[in-house]
Amino acid sequence: MSNHHHRREAAAGRASLYDEITDKIISQLEAGRLPWVQPWGSAAAKAPLSLPRNASTGRAYSGINVLILWGAVVEQGYTAQSWLTFRQALALGANVRKGEHGTTVVYADRFVPDDEKKRARDTGEDARPVPFLKKFTVFNADQCEGLPQDMAASPLPDPALIEPRVEALIKATGIEFRIGGDRAYYLPTQDRIQVPPPQAFFEPINWHRTALHELGHATGHPSRLARDFSGSFGTRKYAFEELVAEISAAFSCAALGIVPTVRHADYIGSWLEVLRQDNRAVVRAASLAGKAANWLLGHLPEEVALPIEVDVDQNRRAA
Incomplete structure (x- = not known):
């Protein structure tokens, strides 16, 4: 596959990730559900209200990932707001159960396209990076077995x-x-x-x-x-x-x-x-x-x- 074709495909992949996220949120709004609110107004959600966090690093997810992970908690009826990558589960001596499907989250990165590098060289200006989304997959603590006790449960707010x-x-x-x-x-x-x-x-x-x-x-x-x-x-x-x-x-x-x-x-x-x-x-x-x-x-x-x-x-x- 030519390099040019490869790049075009990568750019298309980046754009489609925005579309995928946006379409999902549009369909929730059309159904009358606010993806950042509704979850905890419904009896369907078994998880306590909190920001989703990474069970391994303890960090809270942010931005659009909060909405994506809250949406998954509601749709799948998870009881935890903790998430892990496949590798993080293994590193903790646990594992993701066979047949479980992960949730795609994203992080924003930047890259400089070739034509922008060329423009910068020609004009002597700084190259402008273009923001794009990269995706990775995480699993809810409910989808893992063998996790340390304290990681599986989300604390209830006082x-x-x-x-x-x-x-x-x-x-x-x-x-x-x-x-x-x-x-x-x-x-x-x-x-x-x-x-x-x-x-x-x-x-x-x-x-x-x-x-x-x-x-x-x-x-x-x-x-x-x-x-x-x-x-x-x-x-x-x-x-x-x-x-x-x-x-x-x-x-x-x-x-x-x-x-x-x-x-x-x-x-x-x-x-x-x-x-x-x-x-x-x-x-x-x-x-x-x-x-x-x-x-x-x-x-x-x-x-x-x-x-x-x-x-x-x-x-x-x-x-």
């Missing part, structure tokens, strides 16, 4: 700790946060959040998700992670930023062990539009959401800090 940690987190971020009124919003111009009081919610636990959603928006302020806020209501940019805040809130809730009930999906239509037009949108949104959740959780005061590190672009090392 419900007694939950609310004080969110309160401490809000204070620690230094973002102006007002409780009152009957609308939840973040005003970028004044860098201020307003959220109605918990008792205004049908399920007070849902107050946390709303608070973390608005805090997710606030991480995008120019003085913080500087995301693009220029989209007005009803635009694709606006829908994309909503997607980032929503997934960020889901990641934050999971990291804090808060189990909100499913929020009605007011944005599903606009998200579907964004996803159908751009096969990288959901991968990008999940990555930005991971950075947002990280920024927030990084402010947890020591005494209420989490027993985990929420890792963003570390999936490569998590493999």
Whole structure:
């Protein structure tokens, strides 16, 4: 096979991975399921709410991999949020059961195409690398036998700790946060959040998700992670930023062990539009959401800090 043909095929493979992930999430949204929420609203999920982690390294997966692995937990009814590669299982003296099928996760890498190398040589500029996804396969702890005891089970969050940690987190971020009124919003111009009081919610636990959603928006302020806020209501940019805040809130809730009930999906239509037009949108949104959740959780005061590190672009090392 000619080298050129090989390269073309590799590029096609990279593009199709974005399509594969996007199609899967589109089909979940079309079925009325939010891949970053629904799992724990349903009795079908036997696993506790937490971020999926690599059982061998202890690292949390991040970005789009969280959505992929949560989806697999729900679809297959796994009871654990721990995952391993085939080799990692062997290294632990365990093994993947015969006939088990793994789940494909991805990590972002970069490469410089040949024509870009040539352009850089001709113009004397730096070559621009192109991001792409690489895939590898992981297995749920449920699919393995012979794992050390403590690895097989996922710890259940202690419900007694939950609310004080969110309160401490809000204070620690230094973002102006007002409780009152009957609308939840973040005003970028004044860098201020307003959220109605918990008792205004049908399920007070849902107050946390709303608070973390608005805090997710606030991480995008120019003085913080500087995301693009220029989209007005009803635009694709606006829908994309909503997607980032929503997934960020889901990641934050999971990291804090808060189990909100499913929020009605007011944005599903606009998200579907964004996803159908751009096969990288959901991968990008999940990555930005991971950075947002990280920024927030990084402010947890020591005494209420989490027993985990929420890792963003570390999936490569998590493999």
